[in-house]
Amino acid sequence: SQTIHQWPATLVQPVGSPLSLECTVEGTSNPNLYWYRQAAGRGLQLLFYSVGIGQISSEVPQNLSASRPQDRQFILSSKKLLLSDSGFYLCAWSVHGGGGYTFGSGTRLTVV
Amino acid sequence: DAKTTQPNSMESNEEEPVHLPCNHSTISGTDYIHWYRQLPSQGPEYVIHGLTSNVNNRMASLAIAEDRKSSTLILHRATLRDAAVYYCILPTWDGDKIIFGKGTRLHILP
Numbered sequence: 001s002q003t004i005h006q007w008p009a010t011l012v013q014p015v016g017s018p019l020s021l022e023c024t025v026e027g028t029s030n031p032n033l034y035w036y037r038q039a040a041g042r043g044l045q046l047l048f049y050s051v052g053i054g055q056i057s058s059e060v061p062q063n064l065s066a067s068r069p070q071d072r073q074f075i076l077s078s079k080k081l082l083l084s085d086s087g088f089y090l091c092a093w094s095v096h097g098g099g100g101y102t103f104g105s106g107t108r109l110t111v112v
Numbered sequence: 113d114a115k116t117t118q119p120n121s122m123e124s125n126e127e128e129p130v131h132l133p134c135n136h137s138t139i140s141g142t143d144y145i146h147w148y149r150q151l152p153s154q155g156p157e158y159v160i161h162g163l164t165s166n167v168n169n170r171m172a173s174l175a176i177a178e179d180r181k182s183s184t185l186i187l188h189r190a191t192l193r194d195a196a197v198y199y200c201i202l203p204t205w206d207g208d209k210i211i212f213g214k215g216t217r218l219h220i221l222p
Contacts, residue, residue: 034209088153092155101148
C-alpha cells in the first residue's frame with residue numbers, strides 16, 4: 001500500500017535561518033507531488049506541484065523553493081525564513097490523470 | 113479550477129444526518145466533484161468523489177444534481193468526530209492540481 005512520510009512534525013526556526021522540509025512517498029511510482037501551506041485560521045494554499053523528477057511548478061512567488069531530486073522525494077526549502085513563513089505545511093501525492101489526493105501529517109513551522 | 117461555493121459554517125446535532133451543499137455552476141462536462149475534510153491539526157483526507165451519478169461509500173454519500181451545477185455531501189449519522197472543515201473541489205486537469213477554497217466548517221453539537 002502507498003504511504004506518505006513528512007518530517008519533522010514541528011519546527012521552530014529563527015527569522016533568517018534556512019529551511020528544509022522533506023516528503024517521501026512509498027508504494028507508488030511517478031506520482032504527482034504537492035506542497036501546501038495553511039496559515040493559522042486560513043485555508044490551504046498550493047505552493048508547488050511536480051509531475052515528474054526535476055519538474056516543479058510554482059503557484060505563489062515567495063522566498064520558498066521546491067525540488068524533486070528523486071521520483072518519490074519532494075523537498076521544500078528556504079534560504080532565509082520570514083515571520084510570514086509560519087504555518088502548517090502539508091505534502092500530498094496523487095496519481096496522474098486525476099483521482100484522490102493523499103496528504104501527509106504535516107509540519108507545523110513557527111518562525112520566531 | 114471551476115469555482116465552487118460553500119457556506120462558511122454549519123451546525124448539526126450528534127447522531128442526526130448532515131447535508132453539506134456545494135454550488136459549482138461553471139462545472140464542465142468532464143469535471144469530477146471531489147470532497148475532502150480536514151480534522152483539526154491534520155491534513156485533509158479524501159471523503160468521496162463522483163461525476164454524474166450519486167455515490168456512496170463507508171464515510172458518506174454524494175448526491176449530484178441532474179444539471180451537475182450543485183452537489184450535496186451527506187453524512188448519514190454525524191458524530192463528534194465528524195467536526196471538521198469540508199472542502200468541495202473540482203480538480204483541474206492542468207497538472208492534476210487541486211486548489212482548495214475555504215470550505216465549510218462543520219460543528220457537531222452533543
